[in-house]
Amino acid sequence: MRDAPLILVVDDGADDREILQRRLESQGYRVATAPDGEAALGWLAANDADLVLLDVMMPRLDGIATLRRLRAERGTAFVPVIMLTGKGAVADVVEGLDAGADEYLVKPVDHAALVARVKAMLRLKAMHDEIAGQAARLAVQAAELSALNQSLETRVAEQVAEIERMRRLKRFLAPQVADAVLASPDGEAALESHRREVAVLFTDLRGFTALAESNDPEDVIALLREYHALVGDRVFAHGGTLERFAGDAIMVLFNDPMPQPGYCLAAARLGLDIAGRAEPLTDRWRARGFRLGIGIGIASGFATLGKIGFGDRFDYAAIGTVTNLAARLSTQAEAGQVLASARVAEAIAAEIETRALGEVDLKGFARPVPVFELLQARG
Numbered sequence: 001m002r003d004a005p006l007i008l009v010v011d012d013g014a015d016d017r018e019i020l021q022r023r024l025e026s027q028g029y030r031v032a033t034a035p036d037g038e039a040a041l042g043w044l045a046a047n048d049a050d051l052v053l054l055d056v057m058m059p060r061l062d063g064i065a066t067l068r069r070l071r072a073e074r075g076t077a078f079v080p081v082i083m084l085t086g087k088g089a090v091a092d093v094v095e096g097l098d099a100g101a102d103e104y105l106v107k108p109v110d111h112a113a114l115v116a117r118v119k120a121m122l123r124l125k126a127m128h129d130e131i132a133g134q135a136a137r138l139a140v141q142a143a144e145l146s147a148l149n150q151s152l153e154t155r156v157a158e159q160v161a162e163i164e165r166m167r168r169l170k171r172f173l174a175p176q177v178a179d180a181v182l183a184s185p186d187g188e189a190a191l192e193s194h195r196r197e198v199a200v201l202f203t204d205l206r207g208f209t210a211l212a213e214s215n216d217p218e219d220v221i222a223l224l225r226e227y228h229a230l231v232g233d234r235v236f237a238h239g240g241t242l243e244r245f246a247g248d249a250i251m252v253l254f255n256d257p258m259p260q261p262g263y264c265l266a267a268a269r270l271g272l273d274i275a276g277r278a279e280p281l282t283d284r285w286r287a288r289g290f291r292l293g294i295g296i297g298i299a300s301g302f303a304t305l306g307k308i309g310f311g312d313r314f315d316y317a318a319i320g321t322v323t324n325l326a327a328r329l330s331t332q333a334e335a336g337q338v339l340a341s342a343r344v345a346e347a348i349a350a351e352i353e354t355r356a357l358g359e360v361d362l363k364g365f366a367r368p369v370p371v372f373e374l375l376q377a378r379g
Helices: 014-025 037-046 063-072 090-099 111-141 146-172 175-183 187-191 208-214 217-237 263-287 321-332 342-347
Strands: 006-010 030-034 051-055 081-085 103-106 194-206 241-246 249-254 293-310 313-319 338-341 352-360 369-377
Touching (some): 006 014, 006 037, 037 051, 081 090, 090 103, 241 313, 249 321, 263 293, 293 342, 321 369
Antiparallel strands (some): 194 249
8 A cells, every 4th residue: 555645844833843743644644844944954865755845934944945955956856845934925925936836825824725735736746756757668668669659748748737737726726716727628718807797705804903003013913814714714615716815804706717606695604604703703802902803895796807917926816896895895894794785685685684774985986885784694
């Protein structure tokens, strides 16, 4: 029986190493750990790893320098590497990818994102090993199998192209959305600029600006991590596409880039789910002296969507009045409240109880907008 994949976790934080080790071992993987880049290079000189999880910020030898040395060595040049960053800054991510990283995760690492990316990278490793094995066999049999060589080369080229597609998509789409795009007959054409009716959900952290101005950055970052972890986990559970993290604001799309039946209802259920789960979190914040709450806004309508970016670094964006409306509703909502546009309220009326709040003046809209509060699922 073939051994389970062996993963090396490199992080100077003992708690982070232990958490990642437990999570990976719970999925059936073998795990080794190293506290810094020098220790990791020493371990890899004597052992073969199927995948490396590599922290960026470490003493002695940081993650970027470690990665460059890995890529310079023949024995580790093609080992998949997932960078772990506690910053989430674009420059930090771009530097890691430029140095040869295959993927990245932002700390604290979301369990679902960790499992999905590890599986994806191990699939890439298996494909690479298969290609390498094929190339070796072809070198030995070239004289006798010239006809077979041509078909195998075609197959290898297709696999390489598939690997590259997977890498590109999983850098800026949720794992399940990327898989759906890859399985679609239209493929990546679904990501080109197009116009479609979507539902947009925005979350807004009440009181965040005042908190950020009057508290230590470490406390603010820790709080944001808890907030992002709560919302991000529920986004994937309800099939949303995470369009962006922008500090205390989070934007989620439904019905794109792949069609999604009942997308307004999915957005409404996500909003109520976040609101319900937010109360214990905001209670803990309040006990620590942070008076915060989460306001949620949902709107539906047509938007122009597509990938934006440069080089190998892309994001997926939506532009249109519907995004502005969802954002304004989220800022209008009180802590724990979910507000929706009339279009959303009509679409979900059979499943979700709502309460009309009348017409409300919203910044950026010339006329008052009908607003509805989502209460609970019917029945």
